Amino acid sequence: MTSERLVLTRSRAWDVARSAHRAVSWTRVGIVAGAYVLCLVAFAAFAAWRGANPLTLIPTMLQSSLLEPSALAQTLLRAVPIGFAALAVAVPARAGLVNVGGEGQLIIGAVAGAGVGIAVGAHVPGVVGVLLTVTAGTLAGGLWAAISGMLKVAFGAAESVTTLLMNFIANDIMLFLIYQPWKDPNGSGQPQSRPLAASIRLQPLLGTGVTLAVVLLVVVTVGLWFVIRRTGWGFALRVVGGNPMAAMRNGLPTRRLSLSAMTVGGALAGLGGVLNLIGVEGQLRPDLTATFGYVGFLACFLGRNDPIRVALAAILFSAIALSGNGMQISEGLDGSIVNVLLGAIVLTMLTVGRRTKEALT
Amino acid sequence: MSIAGEILANAIPGSIALVYPALGELVSERAGVINLGTEGAMLAGALGGIATSIGTGNVWLGVVVAVLCGAATGSVHATAVVLRRANQLASGLVVWFLALGVTSVLGASDNGQVVSLLGAVAVPGLSSIPVVGPVLFDQNLLVYLGYVLVPATWWFIHYTRGGLVLRATGERPAVVFAGGHKPLRVRFLAVCAGSAIAGLGGAQLALGIVGNWSNGMTNGYGFVAVAVVIFARWNPFGVLLGSYVFGVALAISSVVQAHGIATNQYLLDALPYCVTVVVLVAVSSVGRSNAPESQRDALSETS
Numbered sequence: 079m080t081s082e083r084l085v086l087t088r089s090r091a092w093d094v095a096r097s098a099h100r101a102v103s104w105t106r107v108g109i110v111a112g113a114y115v116l117c118l119v120a121f122a123a124f125a126a127w128r129g130a131n132p133l134t135l136i137p138t139m140l141q142s143s144l145l146e147p148s149a150l151a152q153t154l155l156r157a158v159p160i161g162f163a164a165l166a167v168a169v170p171a172r173a174g175l176v177n178v179g180g181e182g183q184l185i186i187g188a189v190a191g192a193g194v195g196i197a198v199g200a201h202v203p204g205v206v207g208v209l210l211t212v213t214a215g216t217l218a219g220g221l222w223a224a225i226s227g228m229l230k231v232a233f234g235a236a237e238s239v240t241t242l243l244m245n246f247i248a249n250d251i252m253l254f255l256i257y258q259p260w261k262d263p264n265g266s267g268q269p270q271s272r273p274l275a276a277s278i279r280l281q282p283l284l285g286t287g288v289t290l291a292v293v294l295l296v297v298v299t300v301g302l303w304f305v306i307r308r309t310g311w312g313f314a315l316r317v318v319g320g321n322p323m324a325a326m327r328n329g330l331p332t333r334r335l336s337l338s339a340m341t342v343g344g345a346l347a348g349l350g351g352v353l354n355l356i357g358v359e360g361q362l363r364p365d366l367t368a369t370f371g372y373v374g375f376l377a378c379f380l381g382r383n384d385p386i387r388v389a390l391a392a393i394l395f396s397a398i399a400l401s402g403n404g405m406q407i408s409e410g411l412d413g414s415i416v417n418v419l420l421g422a423i424v425l426t427m428l429t430v431g432r433r434t435k436e437a438l439t
Numbered sequence: 440m441s442i443a444g445e446i447l448a449n450a451i452p453g454s455i456a457l458v459y460p461a462l463g464e465l466v467s468e469r470a471g472v473i474n475l476g477t478e479g480a481m482l483a484g485a486l487g488g489i490a491t492s493i494g495t496g497n498v499w500l501g502v503v504v505a506v507l508c509g510a511a512t513g514s515v516h517a518t519a520v521v522l523r524r525a526n527q528l529a530s531g532l533v534v535w536f537l538a539l540g541v542t543s544v545l546g547a548s549d550n551g552q553v554v555s556l557l558g559a560v561a562v563p564g565l566s567s568i569p570v571v572g573p574v575l576f577d578q579n580l581l582v583y584l585g586y587v588l589v590p591a592t593w594w595f596i597h598y599t600r601g602g603l604v605l606r607a608t609g610e611r612p613a614v615v616f617a618g619g620h621k622p623l624r625v626r627f628l629a630v631c632a633g634s635a636i637a638g639l640g641g642a643q644l645a646l647g648i649v650g651n652w653s654n655g656m657t658n659g660y661g662f663v664a665v666a667v668v669i670f671a672r673w674n675p676f677g678v679l680l681g682s683y684v685f686g687v688a689l690a691i692s693s694v695v696q697a698h699g700i701a702t703n704q705y706l707l708d709a710l711p712y713c714v715t716v717v718v719l720v721a722v723s724s725v726g727r728s729n730a731p732e733s734q735r736d737a738l739s740e741t742s
Contacts, residue, residue: 229720233724240716242475244712246712250712379526414544414655417537418541420540424533425537428519428523429518
């Protein structure tokens with residue numbers, strides 16, 4: 079093939095690619111937008127049926143999650159565990175791995191952080207204490223996910239199943255600790271760990287109500303976006319995820335890459351768990367994570383594995399979760415109704431969005 | 440009765456509450472669809488059963504409604520996964536969230552209302568067998584139905600035409616299509632039927648064990664069911680064994696505490712999950728898994 083023809087071929091391919099990219103079907107956009115509107119209307123109808131005022135419903139939800147400064151701060155704080163759990167899904171997904179274990183990795187991160195935090199207490203300066211706690215949580219989350227990663231690369235055990243099972247093991251470990259060894263003697267019988275020293279807790283920044291954890295989520299999200307798009311590791315993950323056979327034939331260390339993706343994912347969730355602990359909770363308690371890990375999985379789905387979109391989805395879900403408070407107080411509905419909206423949004427995306435590749439006659 | 444005997448006996452009702460969702464999951468997975476929405480189907484079944492019992496005073500009508508609620512929940516997952524080819528894991532979680540929200544809102548008025556539990560019916564003859572008789576055959580009718588459903592499912596899957604089509608759909612849908620069947624329809628029905636059976640599990644939990652409604656009362660049984668199916672290597676009798684292992688682990692704490700011994704059972708609670716992970720690893724490393732073939736793709740979909 080002469081060089082001239084090569085250039086021609088290449089430019090043709092480029093044209094095809096560009097025109098495919100440009101061809102936005104407005105009918106399709108209309109259908110998708112309509113579906114989401116329908117989803118909101120269905121939710122409002124359900125709430126109205128149970129006695130809420132459909133006209134004040136949306137304002138109430140916005141008020142209690144985004145419009146009031148304190149509510150907005152709460153939304154952002156809660157977006158931290160959800161967001162990190164979602165990023166923990168996004169990184170392995172690049173390498174073709176499914177991490178359903180965000181919940182357990184959040185818990186283990188918080189548990190390790192609490193262990194270190196309780197141990198060092200106020201013996202060390204606050205900054206050192208925070209650094210030690212956060213490092214412990216991040217490492218623990220990474221190692222926890224690495225177990226599933228190892229089982230995958232060494233034995234071929236489906237990581238989607240082992241990560242799911244490990245969630246329950248993690249939860250049982252936390253319950254074991256807070257019911258006995260780490261139990262708070264001043265907790266009036268409540269199953270909770272001893273509280274962390276005040277010096278280890280994150281303080282709100284400059285009267286904004288949000289802590290450093292929120293800043294860290296933004297930084298990590300942007301950093302991940304860069305790492306995935308612009309570094310060799312990020313590219314290698316995509317190759318492994320896209321075509322493992324091609325990756326292997328090209329000499330990429332596929333097993334090590336898979337394992338590293340899983341470990342980094344777990345470390346992210348561990349970080350989210352420990353930040354939630356030192357930023358919001360202050361001590362371990364049952365239902366510490368309150369399904370944030372699973373919400374994160376869905377957020378990653380809505381954001382289609384792109385870090386920035388994933389983080390935005392996490393903030394949206396955090397806002398939805400918080401709007402339950404408003405609905406409980408002003409509309410007299412059970413706060414869990416927000417799960418309906420959350421489910422409906424992702425269901426809309428799943429059924430109206432593009433289909434997966436699985437071939438079936 | 441010794442404490443050990445008491446634990447083994449107390450484990451029966453809880454195990455059966457787990458047998459149903461696990462059998463339902465098995466049917467669905469045999470058709471090639473993993474259903475994390477089983478948890479949601481159980482919740483819907485539990486609320487449907489309780490609410491109907493409170494409303495009509497008829498417990499058995501409650502059981503029927505529980506089955507219908509389970510099937511309805513399953514149809515959401517089936518629609519998304521089979522008709523729209525949505526990601527199975529994500530869709531399952533979505534169904535769980537939907538069920539969690541809807542049942543919490545609809546169940547608000549039933550909160551704390553107590554219904555009379557399904558009564559124990561001693562099987563004449565069998566219940567007078569020493570030791571095991573009273574344990575196995577002095578239970579409510581849903582427990583007996585669970586006993587029957589295990590061999591029935593096994594027989595259906597392995598020895599009937601329908602079971603063959605079901606299994607083939609889970610392995611090679613294209614072959615089923617070539618054989619003149621409709622794999623999509625098989626999958627849709629399998630998911631709905633599986634969720635209907637899971638609804639029965641919700642009924643056993645709500646009407647056979649607990650006797651009232653509380654939000655999210657299934658507490659992970661539906662996810663445990665997924666583990667049980669792996670433990671069972673997709674065999675109904677394995678489901679019975681696996682459910683019993685989990686049931687015993689769950690029963691230990693309540694029995695031991697009833698004897699006034701302070702325990703911390705949570706590490707023990709983790710044990711069945713650890714065993715399941717080990718079983719999964721063992722099965723995978725042998726390289727010959729009983730897992731339905733087309734399910735493998737479903738478990739590694741990342742978008």
